[in-house]
Amino acid sequence: MPITVNDLSYQYTDAAHSTTALSHVTFTIEEGSFFAIAGHTGSGKTTLVQHLNGLIPCTEGTITVDGHSLADKKERSIARALVGMVFQYPEYQLFAETVFDDIAFGPKNLKLPENDVKERVLKSMELVGLDPEQFREKSPFELSGGEKRRAALAGVLAMQPKYLVLDEPMAGLDPIGRQSILALLERLRSEFGTTIIMISHSMEDIARHATMLLVLDHGQIAYLDRPEIVFEHAEELFRLGLSVPQATYLGMLLKQKGFDVPKSANNAEALARWLKEKIDHA
Amino acid sequence: MRDITLGQFIAGNSILHHCDPRTKIVIMIVYVAMIFLIKSIPVFLLPLAFLILSLLLSHIPVSYILRSLKPIRLLLIFMFVLNLFFTRGEKIIFDLGFWSLTWEAVMQSVFITIRIVLLVTGASMLTLTTSPIALTDGIERLLSPLKVFRFPSHELAMMMTIALRFIPTLIEESDKIMKAQMSRGADFESGNLLVRVKSMVPVLVPLFVSSFRKADELATAMESRCYHGGEGRTRLHSLQFTRLDLFAALLTAGFFAATLILYIVL
Amino acid sequence: MVPALIQFDHVTYRYEDSVKKALDDVCLTIADGSFVAVVGHNGSGKSTLAKHINGLLLPESGEVTVNGLSTANEENILPIRQTVGIVFQNPDNQIVTTIIEEDVAFGPENMGVPPQEIRKRVDDALDTVGMRDYAERAVHQLSGGQKQRIAIAGMLALRPNILVMDEATAMLDPRGRSDLIETLKKLHAHGLTVIMVTQYMEEITDCDRVIVMHHGKIAADDQPEAIFSDQDLLKECSLDVPEAVRLAETLRTTGLPISDHALKTEQIAEELCRLL
Secondary structure (H helix, E strand, O other), X not given: OOEEEEEXXXXXXXXXXXXXXXXXXXXXXXXXXXXXXXOOOOOOHHHHHXXXXXXXXXXXXXXXXXXXXXOOHHHHHHHHHHEEEEOOOHHHHOOOOOHHHHHHHHHHHOOXXXXXXXXXXXXXXXXXXXOHHHHOOOOHHHOOHHHHHHHHHHHHHOOOOOEEEEEOOOOOOOHXXXXXXHHHHHHHHHHHOOEEEEEOOOHHHHHHHOOXXXXXXXXXXXXXXXXXXXXXXXXXXXXXXXXXXXXXXXXXXXXXXXOOOOOOOOOHHHHHHHHHHHHHHO | OOOOOOOOOOOOOOXXXXXXXXXXXXXXXXXXXXXXXXXXXXXXXXXXXXXXXXHHHHOOOHHHHHHOOXXXXXXXXXXXXHHHHHOOOOOEEEEOOOOEEEHHHHHHHHHHXXXXXXXXXXXXXXXXXXXXXXXXXXXHHHHHHHHHHOOOHHHHHHHHHHHHHHHHHHHHHHHHHHHHHHHOOOOOOOOOHHHHHHHXXXXXXXXXXXXXXXXXXXXXXXXXXXXXXXXXXXXXXXXOOOHHHHHHHHHHXXXXXXXXXXXXXX | OOOEEEEEEEEEEOOOOOOOOOEEEEEEEEEOOOEEEEEOOOOOOHHHHHHHHOOOOXXXXXXXXXXXXXXXXXXXXXXXXHHEXXXXXXXXXXXXXXXXXXXXXXXXXXXXXXXXXXXXXHHHHHHHOOOHHHOOOEHHHOOHHHHHHHHHHHHHOOOOOEEEEEOOOOOOOHHHHHHHHHHHHHHHHOOOEEEEEEOOHHHHOOOOEEEEEEOOEEEXXXXXXXXXXXXXXXXXXXXXXXXXXXXXXXXXXOOOOOOOOOOOHHHHHHHHHHHO
């Protein structure tokens, strides 16, 4: 069963005035998909994903997770257990004395027996690539930046969420760190069928991994489709303060110069083949 | 937590905004003295009138001032009830044997509540109309005579500036950490007091760690911008008394004199 | 000969309680008016290098001089910090006061500049970074990219000759990042020496020189196109290439003659137009 969001609106009220963060947002996240969310700063991305596990109470509109409505308090706690949430810079939330205890925080809150907790912690450490022997007794504050990030991720994975929401999980990491996170997400999807919901600014990553792309603009859905279809609107995306993969961008530039680039040439390889053919003919 | 207006500043162009911060701080002290001098409820009309007058002059929306009371509503209720229970008196309204409600207790409760409300709204007026820098500058200058006794007035003012600057950041951060731990099943709302305090550990530890990191990075940034203590510093906005300050001082003196007279007469 | 502005002479540095050298016998000369990028993976020593330029860190051995002044001499520190502005990674942790113009004034205030002159410097600095309209706003109402521009303005108000960006774009979104790079290009065009420490390869294509740090040593020091075409170096130092360079590589393997000088998609498009 999917996550459904129906006619969701939300307003922030701060001291001075209220601002619309989301307005009439409706969409469905299918089970097993890799659902990417993009939008410039202030477009409502973070507000939207914080609704998905009820961190922000749903005031206008409805959200259901596997049929459980987030409006109901009891159903909400079931839904929250299904939806794991990885915040931006999650390493800033580490708190326990050892890596083991930090990752065990979630499963312990689920009131699982000790053996199950241990099993889940070790399994999560293995998943994120932190060797239990080496890391379990270490203080999380002694780890390197990339290791901290993975420890924090393990803390969410230990909840064994069916849906994993990540808010810019690769921000600030070096190339190796970025690749290892993306590889982990693909592994979670293929091995456990976890649904991935990821906010990202990297259109290259979205093009390579996502099955669906939701583009938000001023709290409204600008585009919702397969990434390659959304990227056909390159010029509009630039206007929204976003970018497109470089291959798409090259296609757009060539089109502007009067070449009729076919729609099928929407990735680097296809574009290169088309260009080669065209030059060989000429 | 977004309701905290104390310590927030709204930029504006009103008479109150243009007053020298030193004047406003001294007026605030006099206003507090006024509130504590008052012994009978009708006299509270004087500081209330004073507050309303400054509110009108400041162009600050009334809702702002009222919102400053929201975070302390529990304190208000607590103080009210506490005084109902623990003030002894003669004029009994009704008697339950082990405890009796007295007229004095009711009066005392109302009294305390009015005092706190006037205090908090007055303090909010000061911070809403005075930029944090102006406020700390004012305090620094007012305390500067104490430098003779090696009182660190500049350091104190700098600390306050930084504290005010980081209040919104820390509120935002604690909100985020709480949400993150809630996503991992943390429960901050149920259980007895001890359980609840314990449940805050996963929030407080990261908050402390991040505050230390912030302090460290900020110190580096300040050093890089040639900060080397208060000696030889100049200011973008140098403080200057104007006719406006004289007028404000006279007005305040008038209100204070009236309160003093009523204090002696009644 | 362009005069040397910054000179590192056999500089070695170790952090407290660490055996590993964060900087290992680094020799480096940076000329006035250059736009230099310093890249390297986490822990390569690139930030340590940056913090030596304004004397936040002092060499264990060797010497750093700025305009001929050694950072080892305590009397030189204030003049050096006036010459070298530095902007750090976290936008939130380098702004001192709540109101923007007051923060920009912080540096000149520390140097005892007269109030009218501070006013002028603050206005100029805010104009340069395009934030004049925000002068009286509170800091926490700004986005990360705007905060970094305020941090730059705070440095400009000290009238420096050198601006060091110590991973200052790392926490920004793409829009904030590209706006910041545009600001830097403008400042460089006005004669400021810019040193950009970063791990985002997209940002360094406009630099005239790239210094690659690896294990505290300078692994390479060359123009961007030379760095991006050196596959062994990139692999050894675990560096990425810009997506545009990767795209050019794909086109090349298909048999299209794209040159090494095409570091941006716009340049690839131009080369293709000539071919088609």
